Amino acid sequence: MGQLPSALPPVQSSSALQAWGSRTSGRAIFANASHQQLLDNFRQLSTQQSSEGYHAQTLLKAVDSLRGPASPVNSMLKPNQPTRRLLVAGGFEIEYELNSYYGHCQTDVEIVDIRMAKEDAREERRSALWRIKFDQQVGWIPEEKEPRTTLTASPAQKGNKESPVKVGVNGHSRQLKYAADTLSKHISRGDKGKAASLQNSGFQLLYVPSTNSAIGAEWVSIKSLGLNGTDEQRVASRILAQHMLEAYQKGLYIEWTAHKDGAWVLTEAMRQLTTQRIDLQRKQKIFLSDAASSHVVADRMRHTLNMDTYDSSWHNTAPGPAQLVGGTHLGVAPLLCLVDEFRHRSNADEKFGTAGDLLWQAGTKGLVVSGAATAIISTAGVPMSLALLGASILIASLPSARDDYFKNPGQQLGSWLARLRKHN
Amino acid sequence: MLFGNEKHPKGPSWRRLYNVDKYLSGTHVQLKTPPIRPPIPDGIDPDSVPDEFDLSDPQIYELFGGQDKNKKQDLYRALIWRNGWNFTGRPILDGETIGNLVATASVLDVRDMPVNRSLFQRSEMVELVRGIHTSSDLGQYHEGHAEDRNPFDLTSYRWPNSLSPLNTQWLERNNGCEWIYFEAQPLCNRPAEFYWLTPIGHQYCLMVHFYVNRWLRNAGNPFREQRSPIDNYRDLMEKIMETVVVELSESASLEKASIANPEGHYPFVNCTDTLVKEAKHTLYMWSGKGYTDENQPRQGGDHRAPKEDVAAFIDQRIQPHPLPGCLAIGPAYVEIEKTPNCNSEPIAIANNR
Numbered sequence: 001m002g003q004l005p006s007a008l009p010p011v012q013s014s015s016a017l018q019a020w021g022s023r024t025s026g027r028a029i030f031a032n033a034s035h036q037q038l039l040d041n042f043r044q045l046s047t048q049q050s051s052e053g054y055h056a057q058t059l060l061k062a063v064d065s066l067r068g069p070a071s072p073v074n075s076m077l078k079p080n081q082p083t084r085r086l087l088v089a090g091g092f093e094i095e096y097e098l099n100s101y102y103g104h105c106q107t108d109v110e111i112v113d114i115r116m117a118k119e120d121a122r123e124e125r126r127s128a129l130w131r132i133k134f135d136q137q138v139g140w141i142p143e144e145k146e147p148r149t150t151l152t153a154s155p156a157q158k159g160n161k162e163s164p165v166k167v168g169v170n171g172h173s174r175q176l177k178y179a180a181d182t183l184s185k186h187i188s189r190g191d192k193g194k195a196a197s198l199q200n201s202g203f204q205l206l207y208v209p210s211t212n213s214a215i216g217a218e219w220v221s222i223k224s225l226g227l228n229g230t231d232e233q234r235v236a237s238r239i240l241a242q243h244m245l246e247a248y249q250k251g252l253y254i255e256w257t258a259h260k261d262g263a264w265v266l267t268e269a270m271r272q273l274t275t276q277r278i279d280l281q282r283k284q285k286i287f288l289s290d291a292a293s294s295h296v297v298a299d300r301m302r303h304t305l306n307m308d309t310y311d312s313s314w315h316n317t318a319p320g321p322a323q324l325v326g327g328t329h330l331g332v333a334p335l336l337c338l339v340d341e342f343r344h345r346s347n348a349d350e351k352f353g354t355a356g357d358l359l360w361q362a363g364t365k366g367l368v369v370s371g372a373a374t375a376i377i378s379t380a381g382v383p384m385s386l387a388l389l390g391a392s393i394l395i396a397s398l399p400s401a402r403d404d405y406f407k408n409p410g411q412q413l414g415s416w417l418a419r420l421r422k423h424n
Numbered sequence: 425m426l427f428g429n430e431k432h433p434k435g436p437s438w439r440r441l442y443n444v445d446k447y448l449s450g451t452h453v454q455l456k457t458p459p460i461r462p463p464i465p466d467g468i469d470p471d472s473v474p475d476e477f478d479l480s481d482p483q484i485y486e487l488f489g490g491q492d493k494n495k496k497q498d499l500y501r502a503l504i505w506r507n508g509w510n511f512t513g514r515p516i517l518d519g520e521t522i523g524n525l526v527a528t529a530s531v532l533d534v535r536d537m538p539v540n541r542s543l544f545q546r547s548e549m550v551e552l553v554r555g556i557h558t559s560s561d562l563g564q565y566h567e568g569h570a571e572d573r574n575p576f577d578l579t580s581y582r583w584p585n586s587l588s589p590l591n592t593q594w595l596e597r598n599n600g601c602e603w604i605y606f607e608a609q610p611l612c613n614r615p616a617e618f619y620w621l622t623p624i625g626h627q628y629c630l631m632v633h634f635y636v637n638r639w640l641r642n643a644g645n646p647f648r649e650q651r652s653p654i655d656n657y658r659d660l661m662e663k664i665m666e667t668v669v670v671e672l673s674e675s676a677s678l679e680k681a682s683i684a685n686p687e688g689h690y691p692f693v694n695c696t697d698t699l700v701k702e703a704k705h706t707l708y709m710w711s712g713k714g715y716t717d718e719n720q721p722r723q724g725g726d727h728r729a730p731k732e733d734v735a736a737f738i739d740q741r742i743q744p745h746p747l748p749g750c751l752a753i754g755p756a757y758v759e760i761e762k763t764p765n766c767n768s769e770p771i772a773i774a775n776n777r
Contacts, residue, residue, distance in 0.1 A: 041576055052578055116575050120723050124644050124714040136490050136501075137560055138615050138635050139465045139526070145566050145612060174519075175644040175714050177613055177637070181465050211722075 017110065026067030030099075031111040038114060039063065051146065055091050055118070058149045062087055066096060066109045073272040074242035076234065084112065088238045090128035091118045091149050121147050124176045127208045127236035129167075129243060132180045134199040140180045143202065151243040151252070156201035159252035164285075166203040169240065171260025171292065172210045179207055186289040187257045189316070190405035206243070208236040208265055229264045229293075237268035244269055245276070247284065254284040263291035263298065270301035282308040288315040289405065316405070430640065430652045433511035433522050435660050436461045441667075444470075446504050448531060449479040450673025451624050457507055457527070457664050464508030464524050465637070473505055477531070479628055485533055489560035498536035499559050501631070505529040509660065523638040525657045527664065532556075532621075532629040543623035544683040546594070549604050550691045552621065552629060553589060562586050562608055562617070568709065586610050586617070587695055587703035591744050593753040594690045598669045602751070606693075609741055610646045611706040612713070616654060618661060625676050632668070634661045644714010647707050647729055650737065662747065690752035697759045700742060708734040 017030040020039055031039065039060070046056035065072040066087065078084040078095065087094040095113040121128035128147030131154070135141050153159035157166060168183035187203055188195035209232055229237070247254045258266040266286060285308035288298060295315055302309055428434025436458035446453045460470055477484055485500035508526040512518065534543065534552060541548050557563030568581030588608035595603045601622055608617040615635040624630050636657040638649045672680060695703075711734055712727035720727055742756040 045576060048578070050578065052575070055575075115724070116573060117723065118575065119573055122569070123712050123727065125716060125722060125727075135561060135614075136486075136488075137562070137633065138617065139637075141613055146569075174639055174641040177644070178639045211716075 020111075021064075026069070028108045029063065029066060029111060030108055035111050035114055051149075055149045058089060059092055059114075062089055062092070062094060063111075066094075070276065072242075073245050073269075073276060074238040076238055079231070088235050089149070089242060090121050090126070090147055090239055092116050118146070124207065124209055127206060127232065127239050129239075130176065130180075130205045130207055131202065132184070132205050133202040134184075140177070140184050142176060142180065147207075148204070151204070151246050151254075152250075153252060154202065154204075157203075159247075159250075159254070161253055163201070164253035164255045165247070166198070166201075166255045166257065167243075168203060168205045169236075169256065169258040169262035169266050170205065170208055171258075171262045171290075173207075174210075176205075176207050180205055183257065183259060185405045186259050186287075187255075188405075189287075206236065206240055206262075206265075208232055208262060210261075229261065229268065233261065233265050234268070237265045238272065240265055240269035241272035244273055244284070245278070248273075248278055248280055251283065256284065256286045257289060258286065258291065259289045261292045263288045264293035267293055267298045267301060270298070270305060274301060274304050279306045282306060282310075284308065285311065286314060287311075291315060427515060428511065428513050428522070430513055430518070430522060433513060433652060433656050435511045435525070435656055436509045438663060444505055445475060446529070447476045448504065448624065448628075448630075448673075449477065451676055452669075452671040452673075453504075453529070453630060454667075454669045454671075455529075455664060456667040458509065458660075460507055461509040463520060464510055464526060470505065470507045473503060477502060477504060479531060479533070479625065488532065488556070498534070499555050500533040500535060501530045502533070503528060503530045511656065521639055522652060523636065523640075523657065525634060525636050525660055527632065527634050527661070529630065529632045531624070532631050534627045534629070537627045542626040542679065542683050543629050544626070544680050544685075546602075546604075546685050546689070547691050549621060549623060549629070550693045553592075553604065553606060553619075553693050556619070556631075557588065561614070562588055566612065568706065571709075583706040583709070584611060584699060584702050586614060587699060587707075587738070587742070588617075589619075589693055589695060590742055590756075591753075592692050592694055593744070593746060594751040595747060595749045596751050597665070597749055599671065601670045605747065609703070609738075611703055612645065612710050614646075616646070618658075620665060622670060623680075624670065624672060626679050630670065632665065642715055645707075645710045645712075647711040647734055647737065648715045666748075692752075692754035694754045694756075694758045695742070697757050700738065700757050704731075704735045704738050707738065 017032055018036060019028045020031045020036050021029060042056040042059050046053055046060055048056075062072070062074075071085070072087060074089060075085050075087045078086045084095060084097055087096065093115045094111060095115070097110045097112055098107045099110050117126050120126040122145070129149075129151060130147050131143040132140055133143040151165070151167070153165055157163050159165045166187050168179075168187050170179035170183055173179035173182065183205055184195070184198060184203070188198045211230065211232065244254075244256075256266055266288070270286075284305075286298065286302055288295065291298070298315075302314075438458060440458065441456040442459055444453075444455050444457060479502075484502040486502075488499040488501040506526070506528045508524055510521050511523040511525070512520070513522040532552065534555070537543075537548075543549060543552065562585065564585050565582040566585055568583035570577045570579060570581070586608040589606035590609055592604070592606045595605055597603055603620050603622045605618075605620050607619070608614075610616055615637045617636075618634040620632040620634075622630050636654055638652050638654075640649060640652055643649050643651055708728060708731050711729040715727050716722060717725065717727045744753045744756055746753050
């Protein structure tokens with residue numbers, strides 16, 4: 001990658017840097033001759049009405065976004081290199097450096113490399129946004145053979161309040177097709193009516209490839225208490241942040257659903273957006289399914305971004321080890337979310353109500369249903385809650401349908417028993 | 425065998441079977457299968473479909489192949505039964521699944537049947553097979569891409585979705601019932617498919633459709649999925665199809681008796697040599713999808729399989745192999761040059777695709 005098409009002759013000695021494009025405002029962008037040529041070609045291509053044209057537009061927009069005062073949401077530090085930065089998108093990657101030639105705080109951008117990654121995205125080795133459709137004969141399959149460069153509404157999901165665009169983010173998955181199948185269950189929340197309408201409308205999937213095996217992927221989130229992701233997930237989170245920003249600029253209503261480690265990608269993308277002080281005006285909402293990363297962080301982010309938080313349920317967890325350690329902080333996450341609610345988001349009149357809710361939650365849910373840690377501290381309910389917790393972890397760790405959507409551990413155990421019965 | 429593995433996926437046991445009985449306006453379809461073995465795709469519930477159908481009721485039908493304004497078609501289908509079986513590998517290491525076999529039975533309603541024609545005529549069944557290709561994604565083409573990584577190449581390539589029909593044959597099964605059978609080899613991201621069709625009326629046809637998904641790590645395309653052989657899935661399918669009994673209703677039997685097929689004449693529909701050639705290229709180009717070659721850089725490397733290997737696989741895949749009860753079997757493929765007549769079957773398919 002990174003090689004230029006050989007058909008393009010260099011105009012001048014290719015090491016000389018020159019400013020590219022007109023500089024009306026913002027930083028200057030410097031690029032060597034071959035990159036300039038490449039960008040000029042893309043500028044021509046961007047006038048075409050085709051998917052390549054859209055791809056070119058996305059790339060030019062990304063380059064122009066480097067002129068802005070703040071780093072774009074889809075940029076990140078290149079691993080192990082303190083000054084070099086990467087701007088990542090589904091179809092390309094731009095490596096650049098921020099230079100200050102004159103010792104002022106005004107900096108210039110020097111493009112080091114532009115790498116086309118469309119092939120890698122197409123071959124599922126790089127995160128990208130895919131359209132998924134339901135084929136009557138063979139089930140959920142990708143609608144197109146190429147991923148999409150931009151997040152757009154489809155005829156069936158217009159992106160307005162009544163029919164929001166549904167986007168899934170997968171956790172560990174062995175293939176795109178498998179991820180599509182799994183996410184379809186989670187986006188329809190295990191509900192048959194919703195599943196039927198999803199089959200008609202299809203959905204979009206930010207596919208995050210994984211290099212690990214299933215057990216390895218689980219271990220990453222346990223080891224880091226759900227606070228860290230893999231390299232692929234870091235790149236995916238920047239791409240997702242860009243799509244989220246794009247949806248915000250287009251005013252689309254979006255419903256994001258993240259499964260397992262996908263929750264980390266989603267939360268990290270939201271964190272990128274918070275640095276830009278964006279108000280989403282309750283047009284986007286999130287749902288975490290079996291999240292292996294912190295509910296508390298996700299909850300704070302969605303409030304900071306002013307996402308739609310009216311739904312009473314925004315997460316569903318069949319607790320496995322990763323979900324328990326990373327996702328719910330050993331059970332105290334619901335309480336922490338409420339504490340946040342109480343401290344930051346309740347006005348004086350509501351305080352009593354929230355406080356009541358908090359006490360009630362601590363008393364019922366906290367101690368008996370999910371709150372192992374609080375229970376241990378308060379010692380009273382130890383045996384009971386530990387037994388329940390142990391049982392639910394055990395159920396979730398059974399070699400059963402972990403990728404299915406379960407409403408509670410009981411349902412999960414039931415389906416596992418049903419399977420056991422049918423096996424023998 | 426206690427556990428399966430990739431080379432030998434473990435499916436449901438054949439010890440406990442349950443009966444499926446469906447009544448289609450008097451025609452009785454009966455088969456035996458093992459119970460559902462979850463998890464399988466998109467919430468299949470075998471009990472949610474009724475057991476009795478009135479074939480003349482338009483409510484039960486939907487357009488075959490889904491709504492698509494670009495396709496003109498008059499082929500409808502009614503789903504009458506659906507089930508699926510998960511196949512497992514090593515416990516924990518391979519996760520909960522390494523593949524599945526899904527089976528559906530449906531009634532096809534051919535509404536644009538020409539006057540005085542009937543599906544009991546073998547030639548009409550062959551037409552129907554063509555219709556299945558043109559009205560669903562099976563016989564369509566998708567957008568391909570160029571060999572090199574030049575982002576400024578705007579050529580639009582068209583590649584076939586599947587290499588189909590393969591291994592076409594006429595079979596006689598229980599109760600003197602004649603079936604036409606064919607397979608489809610996927611070239612990008614569809615599952616492998618198997619079709620069984622038998623007429624149950626002048627314009628109605630029973631279609632039993634099987635598909636095999638293989639969920640393997642580091643194998644996101646049909647060529648790499650070959651790592652895990654399809655034999656166990658195919659065995660289960662053949663076992664199920666051996667139990668199928670179709671008893672035609674009185675009126676359908678009369679319809680059947682009124683049609684005489686020329687003795688020993690079995691028309692065929694086969695894939696063409698051009699399609700085989702296109703398929704080799706398509707499968708080769710996609711053989712890097714979802715696959716990481718350890719010797720290549722993860723980003724920007726060429727992860728495709730050697731061209732010769734893919735071609736050899738296709739050559740081997742298209743060889744006909746008769747199933748039990750085979751009455752007649754078609755060739756591996758037909759050459760267009762040898763049949764210059766425009767009305768000949770292969771060209772008709774090629775044009776429709």
